[in-house]
Amino acid sequence: MSRRVLGLGLTLVFAIAVAVPCSGGSDAEFHAVVRTIETQYRVHHMRIPFLGFATVCLKVARIPGASGLKLAVFDNLPKESGISDAALQQSIEATIGDTWRPLVRVRSNDDHNLTMVYANPSDKELRMLVVYIDPNTATVVQTKLKASQIRKWIQQPDEVTHVADNSGD
Amino acid sequence: MKRIGIIIALLFAVQLPAAAQDWDPGGALKKLSAKASKAIDVTLDQSMLQFAGAFLDSKDPDQVQAKKIISNMKGIYVHSFEFEKAGEYSEDDLTPLRAPLKEPVWSRIVNVRSKHDGQNVEVYFKKEDGKFTGLVVIATEPTELTFVDIIGPINPEDFKRLGGQFGIPKVEIDQDPPGKKGETK
Numbered sequence: 001m002s003r004r005v006l007g008l009g010l011t012l013v014f015a016i017a018v019a020v021p022c023s024g025g026s027d028a029e030f031h032a033v034v035r036t037i038e039t040q041y042r043v044h045h046m047r048i049p050f051l052g053f054a055t056v057c058l059k060v061a062r063i064p065g066a067s068g069l070k071l072a073v074f075d076n077l078p079k080e081s082g083i084s085d086a087a088l089q090q091s092i093e094a095t096i097g098d099t100w101r102p103l104v105r106v107r108s109n110d111d112h113n114l115t116m117v118y119a120n121p122s123d124k125e126l127r128m129l130v131v132y133i134d135p136n137t138a139t140v141v142q143t144k145l146k147a148s149q150i151r152k153w154i155q156q157p158d159e160v161t162h163v164a165d166n167s168g169d
Numbered sequence: 170m171k172r173i174g175i176i177i178a179l180l181f182a183v184q185l186p187a188a189a190q191d192w193d194p195g196g197a198l199k200k201l202s203a204k205a206s207k208a209i210d211v212t213l214d215q216s217m218l219q220f221a222g223a224f225l226d227s228k229d230p231d232q233v234q235a236k237k238i239i240s241n242m243k244g245i246y247v248h249s250f251e252f253e254k255a256g257e258y259s260e261d262d263l264t265p266l267r268a269p270l271k272e273p274v275w276s277r278i279v280n281v282r283s284k285h286d287g288q289n290v291e292v293y294f295k296k297e298d299g300k301f302t303g304l305v306v307i308a309t310e311p312t313e314l315t316f317v318d319i320i321g322p323i324n325p326e327d328f329k330r331l332g333g334q335f336g337i338p339k340v341e342i343d344q345d346p347p348g349k350k351g352e353t354k
Binding site for chain 2 (some may be wrong): 104105108119121
């Protein structure tokens with residue numbers, strides 16, 4: 001059961017992240033996390049591949065209340081970075097500050113990947129930040145969700161399930 | 170589906186580290202994490218619980234109940250571990266988790282049955298000044314282990330209601346709340 005619950009949570013986080021409108025603007029914490037990864041791994045994030053960007057935008061209109069997707073992808077991380085999961089997590093949390101709450105952390109020893117999900121709630125919206133790292137790549141995603149949308153999803157959970165299902169299209 | 174809604178509400182309201190009752194299981198959890206093929210941590214601190222509570226429907230009895238339960242809670246921390254094969258963790262790994270859960274402050278409920286076949290569940294309630302102030306669950310299977318730490322007022326009935334949410338195992342408790350004769354060990 002716990003795996004199902006957590007699986008649903010993570011699926012939702014990623015579904016929201018992928019299904020959100022592509023908008024401009026800047027968010028200091030997102031950019032700070034990107035810079036942290038760039039500094040730690042001595043890499044630069046890639047431009048979003050056109051196809052990937054198009055895929056993201058195609059899903060946009062389905063999710064009212066979600067906005068402000070920010071996405072940074074890092075490829076070809078150095079094989080011997082010497083950076084531990086704990087050290088990276090510490091750096092990220094120091095960067096984003098106390099207003100971001102660690103929400104879920106999943107670490108796989110088999111696949112050597114780490115997913116960290118942070119949330120920053122306010123009266124009107126919930127900002128979510130997802131950091132995913134595996135031996136070759138890293139991804140940072142930030143999005144905002146309006147409180148009204150969260151309330152609607154709670155009242156109509158079928159809609160969320162539908163979104164989560166569609167995220168794997 | 171209502172439950173899913175509540176789960177979603179609460180999943181939108183979380184934090185992480187192993188801030189436990191009045192002891193720190195962090196070291197023991199770290200060791201388990203190193204042995205596990207997958208480690209999952211979910212944390213809901215007080216502010217996030219309150220955030221989630223604001224989205225629960227006051228007209229829905231289930232959600233009203235959930236809101237009531239979480240309104241005074243200080244935190245829910247769930248640590249779940251999956252292992253490649255049986256025997257990768259041992260009783261020695263659990264000893265430091267159980268060590269502080271001693272009477273008179275802590276009471277273990279006997280006759281707790283998991284609804285999940287093959288899962289052994291230990292439930293400990295913390296009681297101070299006649300009030301329930303915390304709960305720890307240790308659920309084990311040959312290749313899975315879940316440690317749940319709930320800080321704040323929660324009674325056995327509330328706990329049963331929370332079962333199946335936040336990664337908390339779903340259990341049947343056959344007898345009265347702890348604190349009465351013969352109910353704890």
